[in-house]
Amino acid sequence: MGYDSTVCNQKLTQQGMLPLCGGDYHCQDVVNQSASYHSLCGNGGDATMYTPVQCTACTNGQSYLYFPAPTFFAQCAAQGTGWGPSFCYCCCSCFANDTVIAIPGGGKAIYLFTVGEAVMAGSADSSDGKLGINWAEAVVNFSAGTGSKGHQPMMVYISLTGKTPHELICSTDQVFLLADGKYTRAEKLRPGQQLVDKDGDPVSLDLISIGSYDGGVHHISTDQAWHKKPDGHLLLAGGVVAGDYTLQLYFDQLPAEMKEDGYEAKPTLGTPGYDTTHANTVKRAEALFEFVGSNMKSQDVGRRIMAAGLFKTYSVATAYIPYGAQALFTQDQAADIAKNGSQAPISNNISQGTFNTIVKQFAGFYPDIDFYFDILDIVPNLYAFEYLGRQTVVVSGGLGRMKGFNYEGMFMAMAHGISCFYGGEPKNSFGYSGVGQADWYAFGVIGKLCWSSAPAMAYLLEARKQWAALFELVSPANAKGNPNDPLNDPSLACRSQTVDVAIAGGNLPECAGGESLSKISLQQAAAISDSDVVLNFSLALDDASGTNVANYSLNPDAKVTSATLDTVTGFIVHLKADLEPNTEYEVTVKNLVSILGTGLDPEHTSVGFTSPEQ
Incomplete structure (x- = not known):
């Protein structure tokens, strides 16, 4: 089974690696490819199949052109207006996965298969009302793996009971046939479901865990043609029916009616949604990512010694956060974001890469701060604290995996x-x-320090957009903050205002603990003629409110016909009005706005004066 560009595009889109480079090629096909691209594939191409790689292309926003590196910029410029260099994503062709397989007359360890050998391939049949599997001999046309050793993160351990107990270790995207004749991936399995054996009989799933596996993993595919259905691509793996590598790659092409009911809406292992959605039927071990039926006892097994390796169940325990640590969100806000937002599965390691990149950027500016990515903490938050003399910033995996919260948003969260x-x-x-x-210092100082020149504003605005999207996930009750504690719990509306003010170069708003800005006071009024009144204010006024005659009134009544701001000072206003001679007047102002954006001091809106004698 070879490389397929459609599968590449599907994988990249699922991971949010956009824009796609487009075209029927993978990274080695790009004409300006070099050793730098091969190094991104990992060990010369021995990493996972369809690893995303960033490529340089010439684009007009719709089409992508590729030129030799020595002449790339000249050829791109020659395309004319609207064309320019940009990055896009394509795929490396690499390998990985595992199990133990049925062959004619017996079984064979999956890593021993070579291309051209016989394997039993199945097709599901429920035409008579009972699920059955029709088995036929096929030929292996793809076989690849990691060898006998390796460390595989984000693997799944499955414990099954049936005619004979089984246990399997597989990747999160391994496909299985369910007892109802439909298909799902390992990452969406749950205790209480039933897989099937070689005869189509149910095999109950008792326990499922996620963790790492120290040992080799492997893939094989049959030589059967792909017709957007699993026929000929089912294997008997460890006693249950599972998909071959072709079905694993093309699973998304299956019609919805062939997938588990409600498949797309089903949450994945290790996400908050998995725990809440299945709360009535599934329970998680107190300290481990191990799941059993709600009526069963957890095994709490952290290490499982297998025939060819060691499976280590991930621990639920997260990084130590001391009392008094400063958090990006309150507990209630973080819970709302987890509940109302969407997270990539724990198996998606893009957030770890983003975090590592940002840490390297900050290392030169803030070498005294330790950064830690708590990948298994599913609650979206960030914590800053000092412990044992070290300044520490902990980013939860849940925050890093929030869909739509990318490099820019994460950078500013860590800057916070x-x-x-x-x-x-x-x-x-x-x-x-x-x-x-x-917030103010992150957007107003650190962002401008670390991001310079023209791209800085684009990055800041994108981070602002991503933060706003998270804020919108918080319920109104939890977004309003605590007005009695603006330092630790300002409203999210106030925080949005703070971000805007910081980017624009202003001071911390009062709602976030900043100093109160001065308000306008009417200090003095004097009539210099029977039609001219001069007003002095404590602050310069903005033009719109300062020149609006409706904002000025005289008592006794005298019509104000014009208001003119002094162009030099801004805090002097000249009024035109018909005054009676030698009369005491009181002038009152309203709705005035200073150039700082502040309004009137209600205690200083009126002042008296006497008109001159005739």
């Missing part, structure tokens, strides 16, 4: 963590900069 130490006053009782102050 740094700002808890560097942001300055106002500080909370634990000595960390307040939440709003950390």
Whole structure:
């Protein structure tokens, strides 16, 4: 089974690696490919099949052209207006996966298969109302793996009972046939479901875990043609019916009616949705990502010694967060984001790569801060604290895997963590900069320090957009903050205002603990003629409110016909009005706005004056 560009595009889209380069090729086909592309594939192409790689292309936003590297920029410029260099994503052709397979007359370890050998291939049949499997001899046309050793993250352990107990270890995207004749992937399995054996009889799934596997893994595919259905691509793997590598790659092409009911909406292992959706039928071990039926006892097995390797169940325990640590979100806000948003599965390692990239960027600016990515913490949040003399920023895997929260948003979230130490006053009782102050320092100082020149504004605005999308996931009740504690819990509306002010170069808003901005006071009024009144204010006024005659009134009544701002000072206003001679007047102002955006001090909106004698 060879490389397929359609599968590449499907894999990239699922992982959010956009835009796609397009075209029927993989990374080695790009004419300006070099050793740098091969190194991104990992060990010369021995990493996972369809590894995403960033390529340089010339594009007009719709089409992509590829030129030799030495002449790339000249040829791209020659395409004319609207064309320019950009990055897009394509795939490397590499390998990986595992199990133990039925052959004519017996069985054979999967890693021993070579191309051209016989294997039993199945097709499901339920035409008589009972699920059965029709087995026929086929030929292996693809066989590849990691060898006898290796460390495989994000694998699945499955314990089954039937005529004979079984246990399997597979990748999260391994396809299985269910007892109802439909198909699903390992990442969506749950205790209580039934797989099938070689005769189509049910095999109950008792326990499922996610963890790492120290040992070799392998793939094989049959030589049967692909017709968007599993016929000829089913194997008897470890006693149950599972898909070959072709079915694994093309699973998304199956019609919806062939997949498990509600497949697309089913949550994946290790996400908050998995726990909540299956809360009535499935329970998780207290300390491990091990799941059993709600009426069963957890085994709590952290290490399973298998025939060819060691499976280590992931621990639920997350990084130590001391009391008083400053968090990006309150617990309730983080819970809302997890509930109302969407996370990539734990098996998606893109967020880990993004985190690692940002850490390297910050290392030169803030070498005294330790960063930690808590991949198994599914609650989307970030924490900053000092422990044993070290300043530490912990990013949860749940935050990193939030869909739509990408490099820019993550960068500024980690900048917020740094700002808890560097942001300055106002500080909370634990000595960390307040939440709003950390937001302000992150967007107003760190972002501009680390991102410079023209791209800086684009990055800041994209981060602002991604933060706003997370804020929108929080319920109104939890978004309003605590008005009695603006340092630790400002409203999300206030935080959005703080981000905008920081990017624009302003000061921390009062709602986030900033100092109150001065309001306008009417300080003095004097009539210099029977038609000219000069007003002095404490602050310069904006033009729109300062020149609006409706904002000025006189008592006794005298019509104000014009209001003119002094162009030099801005805090002096000249009024035109018909005044009676030698009369005491009171002038009152309203709806005025200063150039700082502040309004009137309600205690200083009126002042008296006397008109001159005739």
